[in-house]
Each structure stands twice: as structure tokens, then as C-alpha cells.
Amino acid sequence: MTSSDRPLPTKDRLIQAAARLFRRYGYNGVGLNDILEAAKAPKGSLYHHFPNGKTDLAIAAATWASDGMLRTMAASFENADSFEAGFATLCHKLAKLFELSGQSDGCPVSGALFDGPENEDFRKTTDHIFEGWISEAEHYAIRFGDNPDDARRKAELLFMLIEGGWTMARAKRSSDVLRHLPEKLAAL
């Protein structure tokens, strides 16, 4: 039923198992053996599909997770009639996903890459992925009539609130942090 069943090709099983584990335990908190066991793959397969080993796999996992996030964003803003409504829907979806993870999974990209070594490739990939999320949100804001400057600011605000929300939700083990995120802006 879930997306990690056996029929998936080995490479995809590796990517998804890695994404799930990195997200929860961080890059350095996950050993190759953990990933291999979760993906039911031998070590030889890993190094066949990812010649550079763990680092390649982490980048693939973060990229795969980012695609999921972009789809969630698109689904949230698709039928929204304002930026704020889309943001609220997104927060509810993220809260639901957070619950399904056992209230413990934060940003999949930070988990897979930040935690990693002082690695410039990792940093660039992270920046690129985050920029993708922000510019996606920026487009939504523009579509709803914001001028470019305001749109960019709103998009960055959305990004930072979600990242901070993930952090706080993990610490509190509460999906409500994410769910009630939009209302926080009302205090201004």
C-alpha cells in the first residue's frame, strides 16, 4: 500500500529508504547498513547505482523529497483563492504529514544535507532546492496580484516560517505548531 513496497526498483528503494532515514536521524545519524536493511538491498547495488556512495545517495534522496514538497505546494495553491488560503492549506497538509511520521520528521533537505560534512556540494544543492521552493511560492504570490517585491518577501517568509515550524514541531512533538502557523501572522 505504501510507496515503499517491494515491486519498486532497487535504486528507488534505496532513495526512498535513505530519504526517510536521513529525514529523521540526519545524515550522520544513519549508517549505510541501516539504509541497506531498510531498502533490502546489498551493498554492491548501492555502489552500482551511486558510485560515490553515501553522498550521492543523500543528494538523490533530498532531490526526491524536494519533488514531493513541490507537489504538495502545488496541490495546496491549485484551488486556493488567495495566497493566504494556499499557505493555510499547505500548513495543514504538512501538519498531517508530520503526524503520519510519528511527530518526528522535520525538513527532509536539512536532514539529508546540512547535517553532512562541511561539503560545498551539499550546501549548493540545499540552496538550489530551497530556492526552488521559494520561487514556486513567489509565483503563487504574483499570480494572486502581488507586486514582485512583495511576492518575494512573502515567499521567503513562507519558507522561513515552515522551516522554523518544522523545528518547533519536532521539539514539541506537536503537529499543531504547523497547523496553526498561519494564525500567528494575525498578531501583527
Next chain:
Amino acid sequence: MTSSDRPLPTKDRLIQAAARLFRRYGYNGVGLNDILEAAKAPKGSLYHHFPNGKTDLAIAAATWASDGMLRTMAASFENADSFEAGFATLCHKLAKLFELSGQSDGCPVSGALFDGPENEDFRKTTDHIFEGWISEAEHYAIRFGDNPDDARRKAELLFMLIEGGWTMARAKRSSDVLRHLPEKLAAL
């Protein structure tokens, strides 16, 4: 000159070296030998001062770093004449500190503890420390005349924006993300 000179007692040297390294590389990204070398202390001293080893040291390091953050917050809001002004000063101070770290140090508490194992002690400590920051900000908001509900919301907003700002600043290697954080709120 810096606070990590030799005259400091061994225990303090261990705490500060650990805090610095955990913040940059994460809990699992730092080995005991790294800390020992940075603190110029032998292994025996570490396990004398912290019988439970790495976990104890991480909690002590996060707590020490949290005290610094609380002092920075107090210094920012002390002479401010509004919550927004205090927030802006805080962001500038954090941006400066981020620059001094070589544009790579994020939240010291997430680095030391989140990254750690699925450890309930770590999670509780993180929650406790974060709650300390938020309630501190909440007091400032109340002092400037906000009603309790708005104050709490503002404080949580401040916290999440700073956490998200740290994440984005690391990805972009730019302290401007933190520095210009307050202006982002103007887009609403």
C-alpha cells in the same frame, strides 16, 4: 582574547569546544576526539566531568549556548522602544555573530541535540530551552503593551522566523538573510 583560551577550567573548555563543534557539524558529525583535541583535554577528564559521556556533554553545551542566546535577546530588547525595534536589533546581532562564525553556524541547540539519537531526554531539553527563548520574547511583548494572546503569538513568530532564518542563512551563506528578517514582515 577569545573565550576559549587556556586559563579556563577543563570542564568549561570541554563545554565550549563541544558547543562550537556541535553547532557547526551536528551531534553525530562530531567525534569525541575532535572535542578533546579542540579542548586540549584527555579522555579521562571528559568522563570525570561528564560520567555519561557525549550525551551529557551535548546537553551541557546546548544549555551553555542557550544562556548566550538569552543574554543576546536581553541586550537587544533592553533599550528598545518597541517589540519590533528589539526584534530588529536581535536580528542584526545574530547576523553579526553568524558572520563571525564564517557564515556557517545555525541554531546551537538544534545542532547539539536534534541531530542526536531518537533520545527523549534530548527532545525534552530542546523543548525546554526553546520554551525559555519564547517566553522571554513573550515577556518583552507584554512589556510593550501587547495582550497575552498577541504576545505569545508574536513570540512564537519571532522564534520560528529566527530558526528558519538560520536555516536559510546557512544554505545561502549569507548573513543578510538574518539582518533583513524584520523587513520581510512588511509584505503583509
Next chain:
DNA sequence: ACATCACTAGACCAATCGGTCCAGACCTGT
């Protein structure tokens, strides 16, 4: 039937991990 190639399987490796242990150095009070 055979060759080819993509892929799997896992034994194996040096390096590093967090942690234990104990001998001795250094203080203190008597």
C-alpha cells in the same frame, strides 16, 4: 548457444567510533 552487460550478493578492510580503565599527578587538610 554464446557473449555481453547490468546488477546482486556479501565477505572483507582500515579507520574511526564512544566508552572503559587504571596509573599517576596534583591538590587539600591534618
Next chain:
DNA sequence: ACAGGTCTGGACCGATTGGTCTAGTGATGT
């Protein structure tokens, strides 16, 4: 001078780490 504690120094340990290597399997095209 001696005793008792605190603290230091580092050798040592089993487990685990990411990574290498080679033998073998299975599908495909000819």
C-alpha cells in the same frame, strides 16, 4: 610527612563506520 580525594593522561577495547572488491546471477541481443 602523610592520607584521601579530585583530576589528568592515555593505552586499550569491541563495535560500527563508509568503502572496496570479486564472484556470481539473470536478462538480452545475436
